Amino acid sequence: MLFRKKPVEVEAFCWNGEATHERPEWLQGPDVLYDGHQGVLLIDTLEGTMTAQRGDWIIKGVKNEIYPCKPDIFAATYEPVP
Secondary structure, three states, X not given: OOOOOOOOOOEEEEOOOOOOOOOOHHXXXXXXXXXXXXXXXXXXXXXXXXEEOOOOEEEEOOOOOEEEEOHXXXXXXXXXXX
16 A cells, blocks of 8 residues: 655754754753764654754654654655745
């Protein structure tokens, strides 16, 4: 069987690799830590801790979960809402 992903609107933020407070409020909680030595964000997700590199998109899902997404996957999966 074939399935199509339902159209869903999500919030997303492209991380520039810096530990700034310019991140959205939902990306500044205790589940998101900046590792200055490696220059990555460590994000606690339902699947465990995930790492976001510079240029990755961070997505806030439909149940307020957050997770990183590589730019090519993000571009293939999401489009801006007009």
